[in-house]
Amino acid sequence: MVKVAILGFGTVGSGVADVLTTNAEEITRSTGSQIGIKYILKRNQFPDCPYTALMTRDFSDIENDPEVSIVAEVIGGVTAAYDYTKRSLMAGKHVVTSNKELVATHGVELMSLAQVKGVKYLFEAAVGGVYPSSAP
Secondary structure, three states: OEOOOOOOOOOHHHHHHHHHHHOOOHHHHHOOOOOOEEEEEEEOOEEEEEEEHHHEOOOHHHHHHOOOEEEEEOOOHHHHHHHHHHHHHHHOOOEEEEOOOHHHHHHHHHHHHHHOOOOOOOOOOOOOOOOOOOOO
16 A cells, blocks of 8 residues: 655645545556555644544654655645655655645755655646636
């Protein structure tokens, strides 16, 4: 099983968790691997949330867990997102982001680091976010 950590649990992070959970069987069929969420990094806990048991406030839980191979960074902004992304790549974890600002500011550096560490830094979700939802 491929273990994933989600950094952030706002609109995008909760959507990623829901998609991975709701579409688990389809994802397994199309990829040939089961994908499961191991951690969700969130500053505030949500006691009524169905993912409460997966939540952590300590990024080192994710960074130091050899089972986590993919990190979905959906925090937004640059400061914490850059630190966590760089640390994830340094720990040999693949990173997927939707963070346009992070990619614009540090994308070249992070892609180079990923290449050196032999992992992927994927940012397709950060591209095209300003396209109109329908043509005029």
